[in-house]
Amino acid sequence: MTLALEVTGLSYSFGAKRALSDVSFTVEAASFTALLGPNGAGKTTFFSLATRLFDSPAGAIRIFGRDIRHHPGEALARLGVVFQDPTLDLDLSVEQNLRYAAALHGLGRREAGRRIERELARFGLADRRHEKARRLNGGHRRRIEIARALMHEPPLLLLDEPTVGLDVPTRRQLVEMVHRLCREDGIAVLWTTHLIDELDGADDRVVLLSQGRVQSRGTIPEVLAAAGVSDLASLFTPLAALAS
Incomplete structure (x- = not known):
């Protein structure tokens, strides 16, 4: 198994406010992974760390084995980025x-x-x-x-809430286009979102983030089985309510 992205023990604070706490997960090469969480969960903070806009003294981020703190040029050369703001x-x-x-x-x-x-x-x-x-x-x-x-x-593409402001048909088109990049071009994708309908199927992997912590990770069936629920809405809705 080739890891496109490896996140280990990542933490970050804004002053006294902890935004991320001991976050760890991986993204395999040529796969689609959704970093799913309600607004305020820490998704954009993670994105800023992964693109070196912020630097965290705690934890590590590796892109195809290159640590972004110690080898930023080599790591970021393998990364394509689409930010939330146009x-x-x-x-x-x-x-x-x-x-x-x-x-x-x-x-x-x-x-x-x-x-x-x-x-x-x-x-x-x-x-x-x-x-x-x-x-x-x-x-x-x-x-x-x-x-x-x-x-x-780049063999790894990061997209931060890329469908914000788009209507449902346009969102679906964009989701399918990005999945096609994984299937046909072997690109690994990490897609941050707060919309559960943007996960396309059983092959998608999900990292569920809430209040700065990873609550669950794996394929959709694995995450549902671990939580003892039948659908993502049953798992995600309480977390979204907690964040509001």
């Missing part, structure tokens, strides 16, 4: 946003062009390539952000 340049076209990302990763013009064509085709954006990002709807903008995160061909 980060596109709305005055650039779809293609210009992708070409700018390619330049930041040091790709030559020809190789950048090849990868841009691949991503435009993969996300159904070829006919929108010359449109400015501000003219596109929220779902298409998210597709651009995922395509941009894949320009350097």
Whole structure:
């Protein structure tokens, strides 16, 4: 088993407030894992630690075996990121946003062009390539952000609440597109969410986070069996009520 992401004993505090407490879990290569938790559970704090926006003195995060504290360049080179808050340049076209990302990763013009064509085709954006990002709807903008995160061909993709503000059909389309990345391209995905309907099936893995602690982890059937419930709603609803 190859581990794309290994989190061990991770803790973090904002002053006296503990945001994460001894968090440990793994993400296997070419798999889809949902970091599921109600708002305030610590998901975005974890995301900030995994992308080196924050640094924790307690615990470790390894990306394909590279510790992000001791080998940040090697670790982060294997990571693609889509943040919760949109980060596109709305005055650039779809293609210009992708070409700018390619330049930041040091790709030559020809190789950048090849990868841009691949991503435009993969996300159904070829006919929108010359449109400015501000003219596109929220779902298409998210597709651009995922395509941009894949320009350097990372084997691990982190997405922080990527469907916030999208309608249900658009959310489902995005979920399926990302699952297809796992199945067809062998990319490992960690998807943070507070929406249980974004877990696609029995092969998905879930890490259930509440009040900064991992409550359960495993495949969906494993998590349900351990809790003695028949569906995720029965497990998740009390945690969401506790957080409100």
